[in-house]
Amino acid sequence: xxxxxTMETQTVSVWGDQITLQFKVFGTGPALVYLHPLGGFVRDDxxxxxxxxxxxxxxxxxxxxxDDPFAIHKVNDIPELVLIYEEAFGKLGLRxxxxxxxxxxxxxxxxxxxxxxxxxxxxxLLGPAGLWFEDKPWTLDILxxxxxxAPNLLFSDPSADRPRAMLAxxxxxxxxxxxxxxxxxxxxxxxxxxxxxxxxxxxxRLHRVTAPxxxxxxxxxxxxxxxxxxxxxxxxxxxxxxVLPKSGHIPQVEQMEETLALxxxxxxxx
Amino acid sequence: xxxxxxxxIPYRHLRDDFAALHxxxxxxxxxxxxxxxxxxxxxxxxxxxxxxxxxxxxxxxVGLQEHGSSSYDINPNPDLGAAALAYATEAExxxxxxxxxxxxxxxxxxxxxxxxELAWIDxxxxxxxxxxxxxxxxxxxxxxxxxxxxxxxxxxxxxxxxILRAWTEREPFAWNGRYSQxxxxxxxxxxxxxxxxxxxxxxxxxxATTRFALERxxxxxxxxxxxxxxxxxxxxxDSMWSMASEMGIDxxxxxxxxxxxxxxxxxxxxAEKLYSKHLEYHLSRGLGHIPMNRLALPGGISPQGxxxxxxxxxxxxxxxxxxxxxxxxxxxxxxxxxxxxxETLADYARSFRVGQLLVFLQVGSMPIELTxxxxxxxxxxxxxxxxxxxxxxxxxxxxxxxxxxxxxASNKQADTTGARLK
Numbered sequence: 001x002x003x004x005x006t007m008e009t010q011t012v013s014v015w016g017d018q019i020t021l022q023f024k025v026f027g028t029g030p031a032l033v034y035l036h037p038l039g040g041f042v043r044d045d046x047x048x049x050x051x052x053x054x055x056x057x058x059x060x061x062x063x064x065x066x067d068d069p070f071a072i073h074k075v076n077d078i079p080e081l082v083l084i085y086e087e088a089f090g091k092l093g094l095r096x097x098x099x100x101x102x103x104x105x106x107x108x109x110x111x112x113x114x115x116x117x118x119x120x121x122x123x124x125l126l127g128p129a130g131l132w133f134e135d136k137p138w139t140l141d142i143l144x145x146x147x148x149x150a151p152n153l154l155f156s157d158p159s160a161d162r163p164r165a166m167l168a169x170x171x172x173x174x175x176x177x178x179x180x181x182x183x184x185x186x187x188x189x190x191x192x193x194x195x196x197x198x199x200x201x202x203x204x205r206l207h208r209v210t211a212p213x214x215x216x217x218x219x220x221x222x223x224x225x226x227x228x229x230x231x232x233x234x235x236x237x238x239x240x241x242x243v244l245p246k247s248g249h250i251p252q253v254e255q256m257e258e259t260l261a262l263x264x265x266x267x268x269x270x
Numbered sequence: 271x272x273x274x275x276x277x278x279i280p281y282r283h284l285r286d287d288f289a290a291l292h293x294x295x296x297x298x299x300x301x302x303x304x305x306x307x308x309x310x311x312x313x314x315x316x317x318x319x320x321x322x323x324x325x326x327x328x329x330x331x332v333g334l335q336e337h338g339s340s341s342y343d344i345n346p347n348p349d350l351g352a353a354a355l356a357y358a359t360e361a362e363x364x365x366x367x368x369x370x371x372x373x374x375x376x377x378x379x380x381x382x383x384x385x386x387e388l389a390w391i392d393x394x395x396x397x398x399x400x401x402x403x404x405x406x407x408x409x410x411x412x413x414x415x416x417x418x419x420x421x422x423x424x425x426x427x428x429x430x431x432x433i434l435r436a437w438t439e440r441e442p443f444a445w446n447g448r449y450s451q452x453x454x455x456x457x458x459x460x461x462x463x464x465x466x467x468x469x470x471x472x473x474x475x476x477x478a479t480t481r482f483a484l485e486r487x488x489x490x491x492x493x494x495x496x497x498x499x500x501x502x503x504x505x506x507x508d509s510m511w512s513m514a515s516e517m518g519i520d521x522x523x524x525x526x527x528x529x530x531x532x533x534x535x536x537x538x539x540x541a542e543k544l545y546s547k548h549l550e551y552h553l554s555r556g557l558g559h560i561p562m563n564r565l566a567l568p569g570g571i572s573p574q575g576x577x578x579x580x581x582x583x584x585x586x587x588x589x590x591x592x593x594x595x596x597x598x599x600x601x602x603x604x605x606x607x608x609x610x611x612x613e614t615l616a617d618y619a620r621s622f623r624v625g626q627l628l629v630f631l632q633v634g635s636m637p638i639e640l641t642x643x644x645x646x647x648x649x650x651x652x653x654x655x656x657x658x659x660x661x662x663x664x665x666x667x668x669x670x671x672x673x674x675x676x677x678x679a680s681n682k683q684a685d686t687t688g689a690r691l692k
Contacts, residue, residue, distance in 0.1 A: 063420075069572070069573045072420060073420075073424065076448065143567065143568050144413075144563050144567060145563060146561075146562075146563060174581075177577055177580045177581050178577060180576075180580050181573055181576035181577045181579075181580050182573065184568045184571075184576050184580075185568065185569070185572075185573045185576060187568040187569070188419055188420045188567070188568035188569020188570065189420060189569065191418055191419065191420065191567075191568055191569050192418045192420045192421065192569065195412070195416070195417075195418035195419070196412070196413070196416035196418075197416075
């Protein structure tokens with residue numbers, strides 16, 4: 001399926017021309033913004049299916065594009081990151097599009113919708129970061145644990161095909177080293193906005209969100225407990241909250257069909 | 271040759287099953303489960319006694335490092351111990367350097383306070399302070415102090431520049447940095463030494479760090495983690511000196527220092543008998559018991575550095591800590607008779623062109639009397655043979671306090687324009 005939809009890279013100069021934000025663009029139909037997780041942008045079956053009915057615009061966090069790793073040093077904090085993305089969406093004519101954000105991207109989508117309530121038509125959050133409460137603590141172990149522990153942190157069943165495919169490294173040793181080095185660096189870029197306690201005050205801003213919100217969480221999420229789904233629900237009146245069994249932190253991979261059905265319904269309903 | 275005695279402050283009474291029960295000697299090691307407060311009280315006191323013993327034995331300087339939430343070096347702010355040593359040596363009239371190796375500037379959230387505290391120590395000691403500024407280990411800067419790994423280097427750069435200005439500007443100045451702000455930086459006291467205390471940068475071999483030290487005429491301290499200096503340190507110093515040559519900078523060996531752990535006995539066998547269990551404690555329950563994920567975190571190492579690091583063979587997991595014999599054979603420590611030790615150290619000094627040795631003589635569970643024995647043997651049987659090395663450069667040692675026979679720091683050191691360690 002992947003090979004049938006060509007993907008292009010669009011760039012947009014923002015932040016007083018200090019940053020060239022790169023967007024992966026693919027698909028056909030009305031625009032749909034996708035904000036990637038801490039591991040960077042990865043094209044998968046979930047996105048390819050959505051690309052049959054939407055044109056997906058996936059901006060890459062500054063520093064995570066292959067050719068400009070140090071762009072991250074030009075962004076200080078969440079408010080600056082939000083302004084950078086908002087400016088880019090404006091320049092590409094994406095204001096008013098729906099957004100999907102996964103994990104770190106979910107936090108960013110919620111931040112954007114809190115700062116700029118009119119920016120998105122709809123907001124779909126898949127296992128979003130952004131909230132942290134003492135009575136349900138979660139850690140950044142995914143960044144600090146040995147790589148061998150990542151599959152168990154990420155997935156309910158790390159032995160299933162889709163999780164294994166997602167974590168596979170290239171066979172060529174040099175390509176594998178390059179891929180792993182890139183992955184570690186881009187995790188460090190995202191960590192700038194999560195470290196050391198992943199709370200930048202979103203809980204005090206979420207009440208500003210006015211767009212319809214869908215929250216999807218994996219019941220077995222071992223990174224951010226699924227009890228945070230209800231916390232999002234309580235803070236965004238009218239939001240639809242779904243907790244999916246047999247899924248860990250990435251429902252778009254582990255319960256792809258069900259997540260796709262929920263998101264597609266949410267996007268197509270008026 | 272300048273010889274500095276470095277003191278770590280380990281808790282010396284961890285049980286034999288510590289490594290089996292606890293995954294690390296930093297960050298998560300449970301204090302109340304492990305520590306008897308009276309033993310800790312004695313360990314802190316003994317560490318300062320040992321440093322004083324080294325000062326009396328004739329070391330050129332005594333030094334301390336910064337490590338928080340650690341049981342292998344209980345030293346969250348080395349200025350505390352340095353202040354005590356500065357006063358005590360002053361009271362005894364000991365003309366010895368106080369070497370901070372130092373304050374971690376990637377970790378510090380209060381750089382003005384660092385500048386002010388060090389100036390205080392410099393002042394009370396009458397200008398005997400040497401200031402080392404390491405970036406800081408990941409577990410300390412990022413985990414303990416909560417600095418995002420990707421900001422560690424930027425914070426180091428900014429703090430370094432601010433401290434140099436705080437030390438050298440005659441008038442108060444405003445500071446509007448990314449990481450700290452002040453409407454008026456006006457530290458009291460200013461440093462006793464003019465233009466400022468000798469500064470050295472601690473590194474583990476990144477060529478960007480050695481280049482920065484050369485460009486700015488700063489000292490460079492090499493701390494290698496667990497490899498034979500003839501394999502690990504040699505290429506780093508080779509590259510430093512060829513870089514100096516390309517840059518038209520003198521090859522003065524006093525620019526360079528290396529850290530080394532030394533255990534001296536009457537004979538090689540005697541050294542093994544005296545020290546093996548304490549070294550093995552150090553390697554299995556102390557410095558050697560820090561997992562890799564506490565030393566490297568995403569964002570703390572550049573993409574290029576990561577490619578180099580990840581291309582290296584992965585060491586097998588759960589390797590047992592090396593034995594005394596393995597540690598000696600692999601060059602991890604220098605141990606044996608005075609003759610063995612001085613030959614090895616003289617070889618390092620000559621072949622790496624190093625004018626300063628930073629010597630660890632207390633390790634792990636080693637009790638104070640044995641530490642003093644090690645200090646005494648080093649001072650009487652080893653140091654006299656090393657001292658004459660590089661004496662032809664004694665009249666041009668810009669990396670040592672004037673009060674102790676050095677020359678003032680050059681203008682290049684105090685020049686804060688472009689003070690960036692990239």
